[in-house]
Amino acid sequence: MRRLLPLALLASLLVLPLLLQANPYLLNALIITGILTIGAMSLNLLLGFTGQLSLGHIAFFGIGAYVSALTSLGFDVEIGFGHRIVHEPWPPAAGFLLAILAAGACGYLIGRLSFRVRGAYFVIVTISFAEVVRLVALNWVELTQGPLALTGIPAMSVGVPGLGNWTLRTKLQNYYLVLAVGTLCYLLVARLVGSRFGRAMRGLKENESLALSVGINATRTLTIAAVISAAMAGAAGSLYAHYLRIIDPDVFAFSTTVSMVIMVVAGGKGTLMGPVIGGLIFGLLPVALRPVMAPEAQWIVYGIVLIVILFVMPRGIVPGLSALLARRRPAPAPLLKPSPAVQR
Amino acid sequence: MSAILSVDHVGVRFGGLVAIADLHLDVAQGEILSLIGPNGAGKTTAFNVMTGFLKPSQGDVRFRGTSLTGLSPHAIARLGLARTFQRTSVFPDDTVFDNVMIGLHGQGAQMARAPLLAALIGRAGAGERQLRARAEALLDWVGLGARAQEKAGALAYGEQRLVGVALALATEPAMLLLDEPVSGMNASETRVFVRLIRQIRERGITILLVEHDMPMVMEVSDRIVVLNYGRLIAEGPPEAIRSDPAVIEAYLGQGSAARRAAAEAQATREAAHA
DSSP: OTTHHHHHHHHHHHHHHHHHTTOHHHHHHHHHHHHHHHHHHHHHHHHTTTOOOOTTHHHHHHHHHHHHHHHHHOEEEEEETTEEEEEOOOOHHHHHHHHHHHHHHHHHHHHHHHTTSOTHHHHHHHHHHHHHHHHHHHHOHHHHOGGGOBOOOOOOEEEETTTEEEEOOSHHHHHHHHHHHHHHHHHHHHHHHTSHHHHHHHHHHHOHHHHHHTTOOHHHHHHHHHHHHHHHHHHHHHHHHHHHSOBOGGGGOHHHHHHHHHHHHHHOTTSSSHHHHHHHHHHHHHHHHTTTSOHHHHHHHHHHHHHHHHHHOTTOHHHHHHHHHHHHSOOOOOTTOOOOOSOO | OOEEEEEEEEEEEETTEEEEEEEEEEEETTOEEEEEOSTTSSHHHHHHHHTTSSOOSEEEEEETTEEOTTOOHHHHHHHTEEEOOSSOOSOTTSBHHHHHHHHTHHHHHTTOSSHHHHHHTTOOHHHHHHHHHHHHHHHHHHTOGGGTTSBGGGSOHHHHHHHHHHHHHHTOOSEEEEESTTTTOOHHHHHHHHHHHHHHHHTTOEEEEEOSOHHHHHHHOSEEEEEETTEEEEEEOHHHHHTOHHHHHHHHSTTSHHHHHHHHHHHHHHHHHO
């Protein structure tokens, strides 16, 4: 059952575009939702599995977007003392990889800086970091074009040596690209939390002193989690840049972080499927509401849906529903059978 | 007998409060040593210093010849010094089995050169199976085999204590510090636990025990050290401690009207002298 749900969801997402008959409006909504859901999955790794709230998560997303865009556009900037850095355009796939590396490196810095003092300090450091990066993107006009936006970003292209090179220009192609990356990210998180490393994260979250006493290195574990989380957010940012093909400093908007937090918390933090379910619901809710009500009313309904979900299922949709299912069918626990440990 | 752990003139002060004045003690390889004393005597503080959760204001702790000063708790755990906690001894939201799997963290490190990478590319299978087998064996050994799939936080108090011991043993320690392990256990659970402590020692693990249950301490200990107000006031085998006047004074005189009266009398005397 728990293994089937993700597979069923993946299967329906695979055939969904056929049902939509390539409706561009809906495809666009699905792509943006998918990209944000990847962001939510990455946030869940920190918020859900280590308990650290990163309210500047959008910084990693935005860094991924800018690094990827600049790698594929090329740039020529003065860095002081008469030196210039000139970069010739590289293929978008290289940008995608560099976006992951750059965001991961930033995750490392933030993790090292802030995990010695945790909780509220981490929240503040991440918010400040996102704001600083946004200001850099806004004001370093020579590199980023500032508010004029980086335009003409090439579409993502995928090359297989010996087979050829495909450029993903259409919405349908981008949809499947986002689905593929999202699936990979899901599998990565699943592997991670089911491993020794995942147990270390859970131990630290549940009882830090006890975790330390069995030899778990808190700073190292949390920093690795921050690096992987940031790298995934960077990958999402890169997808975003090559899909929209134009980005401006608004990609660092605080409200996007809030959306991701809502997706994680409403879906069920600390579960694998939580951010996916939360992401789909809160990503697509505005699309579903748009034809039936005025824009002002949409956000009121959005808020009401969120409040109702958290009121009925305070731990989120996925834990709430699985508790409900467990109550209906009390399955006898097999003795000493290794548990999957993580709710799906 | 050589000392596995030496506490060398350790002092701990929280601002003006002296939690440990000047503690000096050696724990011999393979013994069961109990640390007793009235509430607030500094026993748990001493544990926290030995395991790196507190930095001493003065002095040093040496474990198997290595100075523990400045080492973090996880590094000390990996040297082979394990501990249990007084109140929260489990990871409450995980099953008992997964608790022990978390406890085996340090063991997993030795199995693969790059454990994280191995996990990501799915090569951790053999190591994981080995860890699972060890977790099962350990749970059976402490008598929790039947509870493996239950949430640790939902277990009875005494059983949570056993989970805590299993977690500590999972780190393959050379020495185990037990912080009030039988508090909240009934008489028969305590008896079982005493047997477990002896079995742990038979595995070659040195034990330092903090406990309030005097009959249990007297029964299980090779040697007892008594603390009061952060000072060592007596040390010796159980029979000697039982009849030591300083110990009786510390326990019976503690917090009573008698001591306050004595202090007042002392103050009056000093006032009279002045």
